[in-house]
Amino acid sequence: xxxxxxxxxxxxxxxxxxxxxxxxxxxxxxxxxxxxxxxxxxxxxxxxxxxxxxxxxxxxxxxxxxxxxxxxxxxxxxxxxxxxxxxxxxxxxxxxxxxxxxxxxxxxxxxxxxxxxxxxxxxxxxxxxxxxxxxxxxxxxxxxxxxxxxxxxxxxxxxxxxxxxxxxxxxxxxxxxxxxxxxxxxxxxxxxxxxxxxxxxxxxxxxxxxxxxxxxxxxxxxxxxxxxxxxxxx
Numbered sequence: 001x002x003x004x005x006x007x008x009x010x011x012x013x014x015x016x017x018x019x020x021x022x023x024x025x026x027x028x029x030x031x032x033x034x035x036x037x038x039x040x041x042x043x044x045x046x047x048x049x050x051x052x053x054x055x056x057x058x059x060x061x062x063x064x065x066x067x068x069x070x071x072x073x074x075x076x077x078x079x080x081x082x083x084x085x086x087x088x089x090x091x092x093x094x095x096x097x098x099x100x101x102x103x104x105x106x107x108x109x110x111x112x113x114x115x116x117x118x119x120x121x122x123x124x125x126x127x128x129x130x131x132x133x134x135x136x137x138x139x140x141x142x143x144x145x146x147x148x149x150x151x152x153x154x155x156x157x158x159x160x161x162x163x164x165x166x167x168x169x170x171x172x173x174x175x176x177x178x179x180x181x182x183x184x185x186x187x188x189x190x191x192x193x194x195x196x197x198x199x200x201x202x203x204x205x206x207x208x209x210x211x212x213x214x215x216x217x218x219x220x221x222x223x224x225x226x227x228x229x230x231x232x233x234x
Contacts (some may be wrong), residue, residue, distance in 0.1 A: 003116075003123040003219065010105045010124075013098065019043045021097070022090050024082040026223070029086075030085045041227055044070045044082055046091065050134040055147045058088065058142045085147050092150055095132070097159035103164055113214045114172030118222065122166065122194070123215040129198040130211035136198045178226045186226060193218055 009012055012020070019042040023030055032038040048070040050060045061063055063084060065076050082085045102124050110120045129136045162184075169183035180186050197204065197214050204214055 003119045003215070005120065005124050005127055007102070007124075007127055007131055010102050011098070013128065015043045016040070017048055018094055018098070018135070019046055019134070022046075025093065025097075026090060029081070033160065038080075041076060043071055045072055045077065045080065045087070047068055048136075049087065049091070050138050053138055053142065054134065058084070058138070059145050070146050083173075085150070085199050086147070088142070089153070091135065092139055092146075092153055092157075095135050096153065097104070097155070098128060098132060098135075098168070099125065099161060114175060114177045115223070116228065117168045118165070118178075119219045121168065122190070122222065123212075123221050125194050126197050126215040128213050129194070133198055133201070140195065140199055158191065162191055165190050170227075177228055179228055180226045190222070193221075 009068075011017065016039055020035075020039045023035070023038055023042060023203065030042075032036060045066065048066055049058070049061065052065060052069060061084075063077055064073065067077055081090065103121060106117060106120050106124070109115050139154070143151070146154060165187035166184045167185050169178055169180060172178035173180055173183055197211065209217070
């Protein structure tokens with residue numbers, strides 16, 4: 001049976017909820033003080049840039065195009081950020097913090113068993129990327145043209161996620177729950193398998209797989225690869 005995770009128990013991952021979180025992190029730079037207006041306008045701006053970037057690329061999209069498509073004036077845009085690179089970092093930062101916040105919220109009873117913890121993390125990641133699909137697709141597709149700060153942030157985030165998986169795998173190997181002499185290598189392989197869901201989602205959809213189906217199959221694959229045969233409770 002697959003691990004069931006209700007993301008709503010761990011945060012608000014709607015466009016408005018994510019933009020509200022961005023505003024909290026960048027409240028010193030944002031000049032709009034009415035929270036309701038600020039969230040609504042930033043949601044329009046972010047939704048527009050994610051849509052336009054998917055169509056033509058972030059760096060090919062001008063602030064004038066964002067203004068026209070979102071209905072927010074140029075002056076209105078500058079009330080939220082001073083440049084496109086700042087907007088980029090806001091989006092990347094929210095993608096990264098969403099993953100880390102969800103991973104950190106794994107229930108205590110799940111953390112006590114490395115095998116359950118691994119399944120929980122894999123399932124949570126797949127479900128989060130399904131919920132935030134345009135955000136994760138944007139971060140992946142635009143990575144090659146990030147400014148230096150963005151590239152450093154993306155690498156740091158990926159390494160932190162890989163480290164979380166490594167720790168769980170190491171704990172499982174120590175307890176005899178996993179069979180692997182190189183947890184770090186296994187953790188490094190998990191990341192591209194997780195990315196495949198949101199990068200090549202259409203392929204999996206054509207094969208009739210939902211996000212929960214994909215998560216369940218990936219968990220079963222990992223269990224077959226590193227799970228200890230005949231372990232207690234199986």
